[in-house]
Amino acid sequence: MSTASVRAAAIDAAERRGGWVPDIDARMAALQSPVRTVLEPAFEALAEADRVTLVPDAHYPFHPSSGMVTDPAVVGAIVARLERETDADVAVAGASDDRISFDRTARYLGYEGLLERFEASLADLADDSRTGDFCAIADESIALSVPNRLAEGTVVVVPSLRPTADGPVAGAMRTLDALVDCDAGPDRAPVAATRAVDPAVAVLDATTAYGGDPVAGNALFAGSAPAVDAVATTLLDRSLAADGALETARGDRGPISVAGDADFEALRARLPDGELPPADDTHPAVSTAYRVYAAVTGDAVPPQLEGDR
Amino acid sequence: MALPFLHRWTDSDALSLGLLGVGNIGMVHLKSAVAMPAVDVVAAADARPENRARARNDGVSRTYDDYEALLDAEALDAAVVALPPFLHADAVERAAEAGVDVFVEKPLARSTAEADRLLETAREAGIAVGVDHTLRYQPDMMGVKEAYDEGGVGHVPYASITRLNDHPLGRPPAGDAPPEWPMDPEAAGGGSLVELGVHCFDVLEWLFGDLEIKDASMGRTLETEAEDAATVLMNAPETGTTITLHCGTYQWEQLPEVNTRLRLEGVTGTISNREHLPTNFYAGAATSALSNVASRFTSDEPDVFGPTFYLQAHYDALADFCDAIREGERPPVDGEDGRRTLALAETAYELAAADAAADADDPDGLEAPEVSP
Numbered sequence: 001m002s003t004a005s006v007r008a009a010a011i012d013a014a015e016r017r018g019g020w021v022p023d024i025d026a027r028m029a030a031l032q033s034p035v036r037t038v039l040e041p042a043f044e045a046l047a048e049a050d051r052v053t054l055v056p057d058a059h060y061p062f063h064p065s066s067g068m069v070t071d072p073a074v075v076g077a078i079v080a081r082l083e084r085e086t087d088a089d090v091a092v093a094g095a096s097d098d099r100i101s102f103d104r105t106a107r108y109l110g111y112e113g114l115l116e117r118f119e120a121s122l123a124d125l126a127d128d129s130r131t132g133d134f135c136a137i138a139d140e141s142i143a144l145s146v147p148n149r150l151a152e153g154t155v156v157v158v159p160s161l162r163p164t165a166d167g168p169v170a171g172a173m174r175t176l177d178a179l180v181d182c183d184a185g186p187d188r189a190p191v192a193a194t195r196a197v198d199p200a201v202a203v204l205d206a207t208t209a210y211g212g213d214p215v216a217g218n219a220l221f222a223g224s225a226p227a228v229d230a231v232a233t234t235l236l237d238r239s240l241a242a243d244g245a246l247e248t249a250r251g252d253r254g255p256i257s258v259a260g261d262a263d264f265e266a267l268r269a270r271l272p273d274g275e276l277p278p279a280d281d282t283h284p285a286v287s288t289a290y291r292v293y294a295a296v297t298g299d300a301v302p303p304q305l306e307g308d309r
Numbered sequence: 310m311a312l313p314f315l316h317r318w319t320d321s322d323a324l325s326l327g328l329l330g331v332g333n334i335g336m337v338h339l340k341s342a343v344a345m346p347a348v349d350v351v352a353a354a355d356a357r358p359e360n361r362a363r364a365r366n367d368g369v370s371r372t373y374d375d376y377e378a379l380l381d382a383e384a385l386d387a388a389v390v391a392l393p394p395f396l397h398a399d400a401v402e403r404a405a406e407a408g409v410d411v412f413v414e415k416p417l418a419r420s421t422a423e424a425d426r427l428l429e430t431a432r433e434a435g436i437a438v439g440v441d442h443t444l445r446y447q448p449d450m451m452g453v454k455e456a457y458d459e460g461g462v463g464h465v466p467y468a469s470i471t472r473l474n475d476h477p478l479g480r481p482p483a484g485d486a487p488p489e490w491p492m493d494p495e496a497a498g499g500g501s502l503v504e505l506g507v508h509c510f511d512v513l514e515w516l517f518g519d520l521e522i523k524d525a526s527m528g529r530t531l532e533t534e535a536e537d538a539a540t541v542l543m544n545a546p547e548t549g550t551t552i553t554l555h556c557g558t559y560q561w562e563q564l565p566e567v568n569t570r571l572r573l574e575g576v577t578g579t580i581s582n583r584e585h586l587p588t589n590f591y592a593g594a595a596t597s598a599l600s601n602v603a604s605r606f607t608s609d610e611p612d613v614f615g616p617t618f619y620l621q622a623h624y625d626a627l628a629d630f631c632d633a634i635r636e637g638e639r640p641p642v643d644g645e646d647g648r649r650t651l652a653l654a655e656t657a658y659e660l661a662a663a664d665a666a667a668d669a670d671d672p673d674g675l676e677a678p679e680v681s682p
Contacts, residue, residue, distance in 0.1 A: 059483060060478075060481075060483035061478055061531055062478070062480075062481060062483075063530055063531060063559065066481075066561075068481050098486065099483055099484075099485070099486045100483075100486055100487065104489075107532055108478075108531040108532055108533055109531065109532065110531070110532045112532070113532060165481075165482040210481075276481045276482050277480055277481055277482075277561070277563060278563075279482050279484070286564070286565055290617075299344075299612070299613060299614065300340040300341070300343070300344045300613055300614060301340075302337060302340065302614050302617055302620045303333070303336035303337060303340065303363070305564060305565070305617065
């Protein structure tokens with residue numbers, strides 16, 4: 001049993017008004033030193049890479065101040081560090097899905113404008129050719145189809161600190177799983193995707209966290225994907241044992257040490273442990289109440305209150 | 310006022326109505342019309358198969374994938390135009406050719422120029438144009454107007470209105486694919502100011518008379534082409550009221566809660582729309598349910614969408630339009646009202662653009678000193 005190490009860095013918010021700074025340049029400036037700190041243990045590997053792909057949580061254009069996506073400023077600060085200190089080709093990647101194209105999400109979130117300041121590019125992995133792979137997890141052989149960019153290059157995954165609709169944290173492993181086709185269930189697919197991609201480091205964006213409400217966390221955490229996900233799970237007050245993927249990934253590994261100037265316990269105490277809003281436009285209780293009311297009175301049910309969003 | 314409409318009713322006793330577009334708001338109009346006495350919803354058109362299926366489930370017997378095909382095939386008295394704004398003018402033109410009166414979802418058009426062409430086409434064809442500006446139909450807004458008209462707070466030097474929602478991106482978890490057109494100024498005519506602000510302009514003119522736009526500012530919380538926040542400073546000369554309007558599509562919304570706030574600051578106190586709303590949705594729904602159950606025994610018509618005042622307002626607006634068509638009268642909220650809200654929005658955009666240009670030219674806000682030779 002070994003101890004996994006996670007590096008933590010606080011972001012100086014002493015002079016800040018409100019919980020959010022709209023100016024991305026100001027946010028990136030505040031992130032410069034924390035990014036350097038958390039990337040330090042992984043930097044040797046990153047410095048040797050020909051190509052580095054950053055994978056943020058950019059699943060939908062929710063405003064970054066909500067904590068529901070990775071703050072592009074965190075990604076920008078990492079890109080800046082990589083371009084300053086390495087010769088690697090850097091890209092920021094996501095994937096179009098049946099909901100929204102990655103180009104559109106990236107544009108709304110400001111990635112297009114952000115990356116114009118650098119040599120880095122945007123990559124839609126839905127357009128990428130793929131590599132077939134197999135991954136053995138608990139004696140089960142799992143087939144995967146991995147975008148070549150993730151299979152062949154060096155990857156830095158940058159998850160947000162938020163729950164998924166199902167309850168567990170979104171985390172590094174599930175952020176990667178969203179980009180990998182895999183025939184395993186929810187407890188194994190994120191593990192298989194993470195092992196297939198084998199990210200050099202995971203950087204948890206806790207600058208703003210969402211746990212039912214957004215909270216300015218003002219911190220970054222970096223380490224292996226499972227270790228960072230365990231930190232996220234603990235910060236959002238979820239059970240490590242209840243997250244099947246995390247249990248599978250961590251196995252019998254021991255405790256996680258968090259080192260750095262971010263006050264982990266104080267942050268944990270500040271963060272709410274809530275869920276995402278209900279999926280329906282209307283709270284299910286309201287939809288049910290309305291259906292009963294309409295059945296009694298003969299009134300029409302407005303389409304917005306019918307549920308089944 | 311009776312209008313010299315060329316086209317009049319079909320032979321049926323009921324008003325024959327077609328729905329051009331049955332997406333989000335079009336389904337509200339459809340459900341309203343189906344529940345309306347003396348209205349026969351004969352057909353609906355929508356490009357999306359799932360919307361046509363929903364319309365059939367709600368009692369529409371004939372659906373079309375193209376609104377022009379519907380207008381060609383059906384004998385209508387009136388049509389609800391609930392298509393994206395870039396189709397409003399074309400749809401009204403087709404309806405005018407068929408001699409069908411129209412109830413157009415807001416914004417009436419994408420610009421005053423387009424609205425002028427639309428209204429001229431309607432005039433030449435002798436069809437009536439109504440516009441779905443619904444805030445003035447909401448009970449909270451009617452309560453504010455009644456209190457204001459009664460002089461309940463004396464002179465009102467200042468008023469403010471705020472309307473916020475999350476259209477079209479929504480809130481977590483990420484849902485259906487968001488449509489592109491509401492965020493494309495070319496398709497929608499603008500951003501949140503034409504999505505929400507035009508409703509506010511309409512209710513403010515209903516309360517205070519003609520408005521003069523003094524200044525405006527547009528904002529974007531995301532890197533979208535269209536603004537998702539707009540703030541407008543106005544004067545109402547007739548009542549001597551300074552007014553601020555803020556509308557935005559950046560705030561997460563969970564129905565039945567809606568963020569619409571109107572405050573009139575008077576000499577002796579404040580009139581707020583919140584005072585004219587049920588404080589609790591369930592209590593309001595229960596009251597409405599009791600009222601509607603009672604109406605079964607008294608043979609009164611139930612309040613359609615009773616517990617949801619903002620959707621009931623859509624029902625009432627369409628019902629008023631249909632009543633006007635039956636009577637051969639001008640719709641109570643007509644095309645000229647819709648055009649006026651667009652003119653106010655255009656002025657606000659122009660002032661905001663001028664301010665932004667001035668800020669870009671002079672970022673420090675310092676004027677260059679005049680230097681004498």
